[in-house]
Amino acid sequence: MAIAYEPIGVVRSPYAALDGMPLQTVASPEVEATVALDERVHGALRDLDGFSHVWLIVHLHRVDGWAPEVVPFLDDDRPRGVLATRSPRHPNPIGLSLVELVAVEPGGLRIRGVDLLDGTPVLDVKPYVPLFDAREDARTGWFGAAAARVHTTRSDARYGA
Secondary structure (H helix, E strand, O other), X not given: XXXXXXXXXXXXXXXXXXXXXXXXXXXXXXXEEEEEEOHHHHHHHOOHHHOOEEEEEEXXXXXXXXXXXXXXXXXXXXXXXXXXXXXXXXXXXXXXXEEEEEEEEOOEEEEEOOOOOOOOEEEEEEEOOHHHHOOOOOOOOHHHHHHHHHHHHOOOHHHOO
16 A cells, blocks of 8 residues: 655754754754745644644655664663654654744744754644643653663753753
8 A cells, every 4th residue: 555645844944964953852942943834734724823832743854764673862772673762764754743833924834942854844733732642641661761861971962961
């Protein structure tokens, strides 16, 4: 079965290269960018301005290939199954970024806290709704121990420390 999506827009960010780009949105809380949207979806922006954050579902256009195991940035000690990581090297290069919605503007969105390259195709935008998206009883698997270890050993901003 073939599946095809047509992007609804493109991210315009200050990041032209992977080098220096934050690995998660929490590492760039003040960095602003825009999402330029196709005219065909402009009417779909109605009522979005009441939300503080949105999920951007994107195609990671610069990812070349995937691997079943990767060494994640939070755990340099051992490889992990790629589906248990936030690595972009998944079987389908789909990204999910939670960004602050600064403004809904004619032709697109102004956002803050971006971790995407300039030119990243946007597949969809969905509002962040804590009632549905935040889980008090969530478990974080290997991330919990790795994050605690990283916070005590690294001061690099890309690791959120």
